[in-house]
Amino acid sequence: MKVLKFGGTSVGSAENINKVITILDQQSKNTNIAVVVSAVGGITDKLLEAANLACNKNEAYKQKYDVIWSIHNKVIEGLFENSANDNEIKKQRDSLSDIISEKLNDLKSLLNGIYLINELSPKTKDKLLSFGEALSSTIIYHTLKSRSLDAALKNSQEVIVTDSNFNNAIVNFEVTNSNIQNFFSTNSNSIVLFPGFVSKSTHGEITTLGRGGSDYTAAIIAAAMDANELQIWTDVSGMYTTNPKLVKQASPIIELSYQEAVELSHFGAKVLYPPTVMPVLKKQIPIVIKNTMEPEAIGTTITKNTVNTDNSPVKGISNIENIALLTLQGNGMVGVPGFSKRLFETLAQEKINIILITQSSSEHSICFGISANDAQRAKEVIDTVFEYEIALQKIDPIVVETDLSIIAVIGDKMKSHQGISGKMFSTLGKNNVNIRAIAQGASERNISAIIHKNDVKKALNSLHEQFFEIKTKQINLFITGVGNVGERLIEQIKQQKAYVKENFKINLRITGLSNSRKMVVNDEGIDLKNWKEQLEAGETASLEGFFQHAKSLNLRNSVFVDITANEAVSKIYGEYLKQSISVVACNKIACSGNIEYYNELKTLSRKYNASFLFETNVGAGLPVIDTLSHLITSGDKINTIQAVLSGSLNFIFNNFNAETTFYDVVKQAQEEGYTEPDPRIDLSGIDVARKVLILARESGHAIELADLESDNFLTDAAMNASSVDDFFETLKTDEAYYQGLFKSAEDKNCQLKFVAEFNDGKAKVGLKEIPEGHPFFNLKGKDNIVMFYTQRYPEQPMIIKGAGAGADVTASGLFADIIRIANN
CATH class of the missing domain: 3.40.50.720 (NAD(P)-binding Rossmann-like Domain)
Known part of the structure; x- marks a missing residue:
């Protein structure tokens, strides 16, 4: 026997219910199946909304009721849309509509009663919420019958017996198991349908099993009948390595142990609720989580023993939102027994659930995480309980931090792998995710951290990248x-x-x-x-x-x-x-x-x-600064730097001669993109000055741009021109001056180069006549050259030479820096 549970999304529309029926038809051919269904998707919330409106004397509850009525009737219409030409099926459809209308009329009467008495007690709330599963199970049962499937409908309230703890009833397993076994001993149907979530107390009152109650119903039936398998059908293909809504690379986990599944579900994996696992865990019944929309997908299988390779001790990363962190601290706590007892007893009496606890070894403080919804109430009761100690300043008033979330790295065999927590915290640290508190048990199945809610997406993506992706x-x-x-x-x-x-x-x-x-x-x-x-x-x-x-x-x-x-x-x-x-x-x-x-x-x-x-x-794509950094890091000391650092100026002076005009060469350099739109930025030497200043600073010298000596070769008219066009006109006017610079160098068999120098803590830039034989003499085109004279290279310098200007090489330098960061 197998037990199948279908969630609200799986039965949320006629289209999805048809998929459910196909699954039931296929599986019932091989074995008898018990089927537990949730309310139609979203109906439970709508029932609560209607009830709260009615309780608050707001007649808008009637509109909410109308929406509930409309949703169920739309589902029926979709399931029987081909009944127009088949009188028998039409008759079955009309009969179902009458049954659902009767149930909805009962719901309407209950809502009217809540409106009249202006009260919504836990007992009434359970009666109200039971309608969702009753309606969905009835619709699916009659649809199965209309399609000639061997099905029966059994009200879960007739077999699952609880106490009278409304909204979260405790199951009496002795009576419940007996009821389930007795029912199936006389049942011969291939498919038996149960409404999930609902039950009855020993006094015959309607109760519900709380959050995840439909999963729990299915687990109770599976355990009572020693089922071969419990299948949880939902809208995702199993439990994922992390939240797929936040991490696109998240993938289904093929196998999990019961303990891993409990940890993941406790920490926010909403596919499965922790109480669900308990009845089947004792019987070691496998749980399989499947996707109704993709029934062929493998899904996740949860068993006692799983294959866990040495390379993947982490099975999943999960998170809980809306967390508050409360801290009780004070010098008066140190060495005094009883503080923890009083603290946790107070929270237990208020039925406030503690999600995470951490305490310093000095006993100076205790931190614990709870739902943010309980934070204010928790602070009030704790401050009251410790009022005497607070008055004596033995402890501080409770400190509350909100807007937090818990993230947890989970896996059975993390304990046998070194460095899991180190990887987790270093990954978060590298991404500036501040950790407010940490909790890790001795089993090391779960390593939890409290972080700010705004960092959750980044944290999950970073950790998933670290533990699950191929180091991409x-x-x-x-x-x-x-x-x-x-x-x-x-x-x-x-x-x-x-x-x-x-x-x-x-x-x-x-x-x-x-x-x-x-x-x-x-x-x-x-x-x-x-x-x-x-x-x-x-x-x-x-x-x-x-x-x-x-x-x-x-x-x-x-x-x-x-x-x-x-x-x-x-x-x-x-x-x-x-x-x-x-x-x-x-x-x-x-x-x-x-x-x-x-x-x-x-x-x-x-x-x-x-x-x-x-x-x-400096030097566009040339590894100038990187090389300098390596020299300094390795303990070398820079003595002198000599460099030609302007590809644009080098281009200009390599192309300027007696047959050209300075104006034409500068204009060509501008048009080909070697200079800034305003060439004065390049020709004034300020760009070169900034570059050698950066090299000086990277060498460890604290100098300012004003400290740098600059030998400007441009005329005053060029420097004082009011516009770029005026600047170019001065080049024409002063052509004889620029030709004179060229002639002086040519007469000495020298080349004109704009040189940057740094020596003995001082930097300067200027136009120089470079003699033949010097490393700068044959520097062609837009090339740059940098010579580092250091303690290790005192006579023959380390030389870096290559293209120092141009969009492609500059872009490649930026690309290289990006890759450096990625490799960090």
Whole structure:
């Protein structure tokens, strides 16, 4: 014999009930089955809503009743929609409608009575709620009969006997088991239908079995009959590794032990309720959780012994919402027995359930988690009980923290695996999930932590990634500045996404995009096939708005990428770092501006475990800063830095000669994207100055931009021009001056290079005549070169050389920084 239970969603519509009937027809051919059904989906809530309205003298309860009537009649119409040409089936449909109408009239009379007496007692509430299962089981039974299936309907109230604890009755198993066994000993039907959730007291009063009561009904019947299997049919394909609504990568768990299932169900896995397991656990009857909508899916099987490989000790990650954390603390508790007894007795007397407990070894404090709905009442009664000690300042008034949730990592064999708790807490820490309390039993089947409710989604995704996915790390990118370099970066990510995921187990996902006008954010990731259209259709851009989106989404492994030259953008880096959102900056302003801000960003990066990388600040895609960092970390000391750090200036002076004009070369550099739209930013040397300043700071020297010596080669007219167009006119006017610079170098067989130097704590930049044989002499095109003279490289420097300008190489440098963060 098998026992099958179908939840509210499974019987929530005519379409779903037809699926249920197909399942029953198939299974009843092989064995007799007992079938327990819940109320039609949503009806229990609607019954309560109607009753509460009636109790409050609100005549809107009549509209709620009408909705309940309409739902059931719609189900009947759907189940018998082909009865028009079959008189016998039509007759059965009409008979069923009459029976349901009679039951609904009884419900209406009960609601009218609640309205008249203005009271809803626990006893009346149970009578009211019993209508849901009575209606659904009656509809399904008559539908089975109309389709010639061998079915019977048995009222659960005739076999399940309880005490008079209304709303959550305690089962008398001795009488109940006897009743069930006696019934089946004389029953010959292939299918026996039972309404779930309902029962009767020893005094003949209607009672209910409380939350998850239909599951419990099925388990009681299965245990009484020593069934071969208990099947729980719902709208998901088993118990999942975590909440699939919050974690897209969650997957069904094929096998669980009873204890694991109890832990997961206790901690929020709503597919199964903890009391359900108990009757069948004693008899070791397997529980199979199946999906009514996908009956062919394997589902989850719960048994005594399961296969648990060494590689997967964690079976699931669950959570409970709406938690309050209460703390009783004070020096007067230390070494004084009885505090815990008084505390927990007080809560028990108030019927307040404790979900989690943790106590410091010093006995200075006791923390416990309860439902937030009970928090205020708990505080009041505890403060009253300990009023004397509080008055003497032996203990503090109870401290209540709300807006919390519990997350739990669960698995039978976690105890035999080292480092499970370490992985759990380090993963949460890396994602800036603050843990308020921890509880772990000696069995190590469950490791629980209380966190803020806003961090639940990030915590579950992070932990699921750690314990269940093939070490694929998801990186969520928020990119601002999608001009030339930004477009290339997006294209590189689109092109390399599959390769990076396959070879490095990194899933790159662009979650937010912004330019100066528009921004778009999608926590599922932006489709890179049409990102420009999505951005153009996005909301009005703002720095604060973009940040608030990133903050409120609170996604794991988030990275803010700044591909602008905007000072305002650089000023918001700290806010991102405080949210543990890493920052990748192409923008040089933050690292070359005020040194206090530079140091602050470095401190925030360490404090909030968020990377702050800016490799492209110097040398575009060249690994200049990374190499410097490795030198310093390994204990080397920088003596001198000599560098050509402007690809645009190098391009200009490599192409400027007696046959060209300085104007033409600068104009070409601007048009080909080697300079900023305003070339003075490049030609003034400020960009190079910022770069060498950053290298000096990364070498450990605290210098400001004002400390740097700059030898400007532009004329005063060029520097003081009121516009870019005026600037270009000065180049034409002063062509003889620029030709003079070239002629001076040519006469000495030298090349003009704009050089940055750092030596003995001082930095300077300027145009130099580089003699033949010098490493800078043959530097071509837009290449950069950096020479590090260090204690380990005192005579022959470490040289880094390559393209130092261009959208593609700059984008590749940003890409490399993102991958560095992913590998951290």
